[in-house]
Amino acid sequence: MCRLLAAVSARPRDLLHEFFDGRYSFMAQSIADPKRKQGDGWGLGHWTGGGWKVIKSSGAVYDEKDAFRKAAKIARGSIVLAHIRNASNPCNVPRSKLINVKNSQPFGSGRYLFIHNGVVTIPREVAAKLGPFRKRIRGINDSEVLFWLFMRNLKREGSIVPAFSRSVEDLWTVWDSLGDAVRAKATKQYGRAAPYYGLNCFISDGKEFHAFCKHDGASKKFALCGGKQPVFQLCYRKGKDSMVVASEMTDRSGGWEFLDDRTVLSVGARKPRDATISDI
Secondary structure, three states: OOEEEEEEEOOOOOOHHHHHHOOOOHHHHHHOOHHHOOOOOEEEEEEOOOOEEEEEEOOOHHHOHHHHHHHHHHOOOOEEEEEEOOOOOOOOOOHHHHOOHHHOOOEEEOOEEEEEEEEEOOHHHHHOOOHHHHHHOOOOOHHHHHHHHHHHHHHHHOOHHHHHHHHHHHHHHHHHHOOHHHHHHHHHHHOOOOOEEEEEEEEEOOOEEEEEEOOOOOOOOEOOOOOOOEOOOOEEEEOOOEEEEEOOOOOOOOOEEEOOOOEEEEEEOOOOOOOEEEEO
16 A cells, blocks of 8 residues: 655645645655555656656655655645555565566656556556557556556547546456456455455646546555545645645645545646546
């Protein structure tokens, strides 16, 4: 289980409160639960107006506070995406292959930048169905497989929400095509007979930002910093000319709203308070 945070702002602003200063900040979340530390890498990307500036590391964010703070001070674009990683390992590869910058998020292609929280439980089988897009996979990371599945479907569908919907359909199509032994192995590893265990995704092209909340009740656990927020329920808060979207509230000062399962929140960079929510 990873942690996600994004900000869309009409004017450049820093996110030091969300990343460091809030009682339940990104940094606090990374060490809140000793059994669920977010110590397998981190990444920040911000839109510069002409492209994405991305800074990534394979180190534990709580051991690299100075580097993360430096990156956070740089990340002042109209759209910022941040990710801290608690690595899943559905392919059961050695940790030396799993933890490296190549596998750290965000993942990007052209104008698009993407981060994910959850697990694709059958990444090799999904990758085998990607056609030419399979060659674009650079690491060993189920989230990267999901990213390229989505990018293929974005090319086919032409817009974000239908691409999300088709990606979910494709995951189930692959799952249903597999033999009993493969499905049983994935079910045993994650306790859920499904091709995914959480599909919460953030994606942006620099003009618009989209947050996809989908988990189908995969986990009954609560968020890392306590309270009654389910672990996969995305939340957002509107500011005067900005919006913050996160996998977990960064403070308890109020104003947070929550996304229902199977919905997409879409926000434009020019009017970040004017969000739309679509059902999948």
